[in-house]
Amino acid sequence: MKKDTFYLTTPIYYVNDLPHIGHAYTTIVADAIARHARLSGKDVYFLTGSDEHGQKIERAAQKQGLEPRQLVDRVVKRFQQLWKRLEISNDDFIRTTEPRHRKGVEDLFRAVKARGDIYLDRYRGWYCTGCESFYTVTQLVDGRCPEQGHPVEELEEESYFFRLSRYQDALLEHYQKHPEFVRPETRLNEAREFVRSGLRDLSISRTGFDWGIPVPGDDRHVLYVWFDALTNYMAAAGYGADPKRFGKLWPADLHLVGKDILRFHAVYWPAFLMSAGLPLPRTVFGHGWWLTAQGKMSKSKGKVVDPVPLIEQFGVDPLRYFLLREMTFGQDGAYSDEALIDRINSDLANDLGNLVQRTLAMVHSYLDGQVEPPDENVLPESASLGALARKSLGAYREHMDSYAFSVGLAALWDLVGGINRFLVKHEPWRKPDGKDDEARRAAVLGSAVEGLRWVALGIAASMPESAETLLELLGFPKKELQAGYDALEWGRWKEKPTRCKRAEALFPRIDKQAYFATPAAASTSGDRSPNSRRNSMDTVPDQITIQEFQRIKLRTAKITAAERVEGTDRLLKIEVDLGDGKRTIVSGIAEQYSADSLVGKMVVVVTNLKPARIRGVDSNGMLLAAGVGAEDRPIICTFEEEVPPGAPVR
Numbered sequence: 001m002k003k004d005t006f007y008l009t010t011p012i013y014y015v016n017d018l019p020h021i022g023h024a025y026t027t028i029v030a031d032a033i034a035r036h037a038r039l040s041g042k043d044v045y046f047l048t049g050s051d052e053h054g055q056k057i058e059r060a061a062q063k064q065g066l067e068p069r070q071l072v073d074r075v076v077k078r079f080q081q082l083w084k085r086l087e088i089s090n091d092d093f094i095r096t097t098e099p100r101h102r103k104g105v106e107d108l109f110r111a112v113k114a115r116g117d118i119y120l121d122r123y124r125g126w127y128c129t130g131c132e133s134f135y136t137v138t139q140l141v142d143g144r145c146p147e148q149g150h151p152v153e154e155l156e157e158e159s160y161f162f163r164l165s166r167y168q169d170a171l172l173e174h175y176q177k178h179p180e181f182v183r184p185e186t187r188l189n190e191a192r193e194f195v196r197s198g199l200r201d202l203s204i205s206r207t208g209f210d211w212g213i214p215v216p217g218d219d220r221h222v223l224y225v226w227f228d229a230l231t232n233y234m235a236a237a238g239y240g241a242d243p244k245r246f247g248k249l250w251p252a253d254l255h256l257v258g259k260d261i262l263r264f265h266a267v268y269w270p271a272f273l274m275s276a277g278l279p280l281p282r283t284v285f286g287h288g289w290w291l292t293a294q295g296k297m298s299k300s301k302g303k304v305v306d307p308v309p310l311i312e313q314f315g316v317d318p319l320r321y322f323l324l325r326e327m328t329f330g331q332d333g334a335y336s337d338e339a340l341i342d343r344i345n346s347d348l349a350n351d352l353g354n355l356v357q358r359t360l361a362m363v364h365s366y367l368d369g370q371v372e373p374p375d376e377n378v379l380p381e382s383a384s385l386g387a388l389a390r391k392s393l394g395a396y397r398e399h400m401d402s403y404a405f406s407v408g409l410a411a412l413w414d415l416v417g418g419i420n421r422f423l424v425k426h427e428p429w430r431k432p433d434g435k436d437d438e439a440r441r442a443a444v445l446g447s448a449v450e451g452l453r454w455v456a457l458g459i460a461a462s463m464p465e466s467a468e469t470l471l472e473l474l475g476f477p478k479k480e481l482q483a484g485y486d487a488l489e490w491g492r493w494k495e496k497p498t499r500c501k502r503a504e505a506l507f508p509r510i511d512k513q514a515y516f517a518t519p520a521a522a523s524t525s526g527d528r529s530p531n532s533r534r535n536s537m538d539t540v541p542d543q544i545t546i547q548e549f550q551r552i553k554l555r556t557a558k559i560t561a562a563e564r565v566e567g568t569d570r571l572l573k574i575e576v577d578l579g580d581g582k583r584t585i586v587s588g589i590a591e592q593y594s595a596d597s598l599v600g601k602m603v604v605v606v607t608n609l610k611p612a613r614i615r616g617v618d619s620n621g622m623l624l625a626a627g628v629g630a631e632d633r634p635i636i637c638t639f640e641e642e643v644p645p646g647a648p649v650r
């Protein structure tokens, strides 16, 4: 077969609501795979995007008094901004409201129709708008959708049908011949069972609402949102528009999806493609879910983990690392702030961070900051550290190739541990006994620096920014990463000696006790809105007493100065006057308010919030704001009449 491009996709996300950690997860995983493939020398095409049509979006817009178009335009920006912050290296972002997508969907519909696989009939059954999915009465559980327990509604309407039943045998045969088509194996079994139990033809159009792509030739109907959405993978690759590009990219190598949407990808999608005479994607990987102590995350029940405060609190790379390391890919995983902090402290701050700091400190104390590559004539044991580096990076690469990220990172950490043990064994801190011993000490540190150069390559897919920082700390240009894994040769440096930078904490330790002692609102007062401060998922009681409320000190304050916190899009450093003194507050409202427009405004401030350090700035208090709309736009609280600063608010 053709194709040397590695084409991978994430699901396209519904933009009825803001992204949460589940969405961030799939996208970070996809990004790590894409970066790893590039580092392995592959030509990668990485697609993500947004699913913007359907009843779910239409209803969400109605609820907010918006046109669907307005809602999706707003919310899609939040996804795109989040991907930027999370260092997602996608090559393309497709929106299903784009003309290129619509053309792809229309072409696929025509191709399937030309095969004789479309007919008009009446649909009678149940519909779940939450999952955008049809169910028979026997599939319902307690009158709700069997997947997520969403409410369902009864439908009876004219509909175009796709002859899914025709593809039962062909699908089973495909699973048989290509077991790698659905991974992991348990999900292949699920798909196989579903198909074996009998396929009914699939309703692929709806009437009664407009927000979708009209059925070609019959605009009384809009195409079923899943028929529409799945086609994004081909439309972005040039289907129906650019045959050369399409030939280069299609079929996709990997569709990453959550287990809840496996059926659409492992059953319906290949059937549509078979019908249209198109090659099938190589692999659909169905991953598990992040669960919280209360079970499944659910927006409607207010039980979602918001990645934004986590990024602000812990940084992008530690969050990426945690998500990849903590979950066995394919299975469910438990999310908690505690697990995140533990993982950061043990693997990043203690193991890797300390090692880097110690090594650099010694390079400066003993070698004046300058290191030569390890010389095996001086220190033969350097070769065994080199062997460990090759073994551990090799194992890491193999596991990453088979999407076992957690095992892969654990294998890489064998090298981190190995370098630590190497230092303990060779004691570079021991006072050298003569010239030879001095050379030996230089070779010990040279070996440690070399080992860390290999670690930098190893973390480049999961923690791209830290990989660059690490290389630069060691004195190597960060562009060395672009040369990929195969350019690594133990002890072979393009330029030598390197000049190491001064030791700095690559991954600061999180004070867990202080974190959990902080009132929920304090830790991320730079967060996007007043109601999504922290993700500890503490149960907020429905009612509190007046005494409990009185513990929160609210006062009026006048904004006297404001400026953007460096390196952030959303954070402002605001100086407020409380009448009896000034203080600084960091607030996540920069997308809504320019710094200048705030000066002079009278606002409400929580004054007895524990101070928090946010992006290097000490924040003393929190500014109150409403969180408006699906994108949680912050609108600050001000006063109807003039009030002096410092007045109590109660």
Ligand code: MSP
Pocket: 010, 011, 012, 013, 014, 021, 022, 023, 025, 026, 051, 229, 230, 231, 232, 256, 257, 258, 259, 260, 261, 288, 289, 290, 291, 297
């Ligand atoms: N729009 C469809 C996908 C169409 S693809 C042609 C959709 N969108 S979604 O926004 O609801 O979900 C997108 C992805 O997020 C799914 O793969 C889903 O499994 C994943 N997650 C949602 N919550 C999740 C967790 N709690 N944990 C991990 N991933 C989860 O479905």
